[in-house]
Amino acid sequence: MIKLLLTQRQTDLLKLIVEDYIQTARPVSSKSICDVMGCSSATVRAEMSQLEEYGLLEKEHISSGRIPSEKGYRYYVDHIMKPKEMSGDDMLKLQTIVNNKSLVVSDVISRSMEIVSELTHYTAIVLGNSSKDNLVSKIEVIPVDEQMLVAIVVTDKGHVEHKNIYLEGKVSSRDISKTVELINKLIVGTPIDDVSSFLEFQVKPIIASYVEQHEMLYNAFYHAFSDFASNESVKMAGRRNILMQPEFNDAEKIREIINKFEDKDMVSSIKEEDSGIHVYIGSENNFDDDVTIVKTKYNTHGEEGTIALIGPKRMEYDRVITLLDYIKENIEKEDE
Numbered sequence: 001m002i003k004l005l006l007t008q009r010q011t012d013l014l015k016l017i018v019e020d021y022i023q024t025a026r027p028v029s030s031k032s033i034c035d036v037m038g039c040s041s042a043t044v045r046a047e048m049s050q051l052e053e054y055g056l057l058e059k060e061h062i063s064s065g066r067i068p069s070e071k072g073y074r075y076y077v078d079h080i081m082k083p084k085e086m087s088g089d090d091m092l093k094l095q096t097i098v099n100n101k102s103l104v105v106s107d108v109i110s111r112s113m114e115i116v117s118e119l120t121h122y123t124a125i126v127l128g129n130s131s132k133d134n135l136v137s138k139i140e141v142i143p144v145d146e147q148m149l150v151a152i153v154v155t156d157k158g159h160v161e162h163k164n165i166y167l168e169g170k171v172s173s174r175d176i177s178k179t180v181e182l183i184n185k186l187i188v189g190t191p192i193d194d195v196s197s198f199l200e201f202q203v204k205p206i207i208a209s210y211v212e213q214h215e216m217l218y219n220a221f222y223h224a225f226s227d228f229a230s231n232e233s234v235k236m237a238g239r240r241n242i243l244m245q246p247e248f249n250d251a252e253k254i255r256e257i258i259n260k261f262e263d264k265d266m267v268s269s270i271k272e273e274d275s276g277i278h279v280y281i282g283s284e285n286n287f288d289d290d291v292t293i294v295k296t297k298y299n300t301h302g303e304e305g306t307i308a309l310i311g312p313k314r315m316e317y318d319r320v321i322t323l324l325d326y327i328k329e330n331i332e333k334e335d336e
Helices: 008-024 030-037 041-053 070-080 088-098 105-120 173-187 192-207 214-230 251-262 264-268 317-335
Strands: 057-059 066-068 123-129 136-145 148-155 160-166 233-237 278-281 291-300 303-312
Touching: 008 030, 008 041, 008 066, 008 070, 030 041, 041 057, 041 066, 066 070, 070 278, 070 317, 088 105, 088 317, 105 123, 105 233, 105 303, 105 317, 123 264, 136 173, 148 214, 160 214, 173 192, 173 214, 192 214, 233 264, 251 264, 291 317, 303 317
Parallel strands: none
Antiparallel strands: 057 066, 123 233, 123 303, 136 148, 148 160, 278 291, 291 303
């Protein structure tokens, strides 16, 4: 936290400049805020110069107005900003999801973040981290063609995962159905992290007696369930939203951001270990110096994960913090 002793007028001026720049993405001149501040242009210029000396404001060009620096945004978030009251429209859109009892918790989280991405025009991230007490509740398989299946695993905590299964050759629908039937009978109630070993020691010894093409099917399912246990769930909404912001109009920067979004390890590094709402501005995050990441850890129905919004440093901090806090509070209250 930045420790500076600003006068009330300097605090009001910094607040005005930050919030004006967030809305317009244009440098703020002394002339444009004289009437709002009720000060002369010379007084405002002097105060702006002082804030610039503190490192809270900066100029894009010698003759331009001021914009907030990274340090200025940090001071604003820590000392000036207050969470914004949620609008009725925002709340209504989110309530339709969080109050929908037909949705499993993972869908509530991902759909809520999709809505927040649409509302804010920022990129939403959900990093799921299934806990070890998630037990397999049901397994379904949907044939796509003769050599590709989609496996769907549902846990007792409402967690849903999908995985494509590729077969090395053509397999009869009877063999597929019989394999899924055996797997469901033998491993329902098993911790998801233990499914692979159960397949090897419980399913493999008997599958040959019931399924003609047992080896091909066993290998395919074994590899798929190994991935279920080892892969962290990463969901993203509005990944191109951030590229619509005026800060990201450079082709090279756009390519850089897109490449980072497509790098699963890079996205997974956004994971948050603390349950509070945290703001990481520019160089404070490990993702990109030109963005802000607001994120929090959630823990519900035995599952932990991270929800995050990525936007420009010129982010609506007060609104984003309120929206994330609302989602976190509503998905966690189901455990109470």
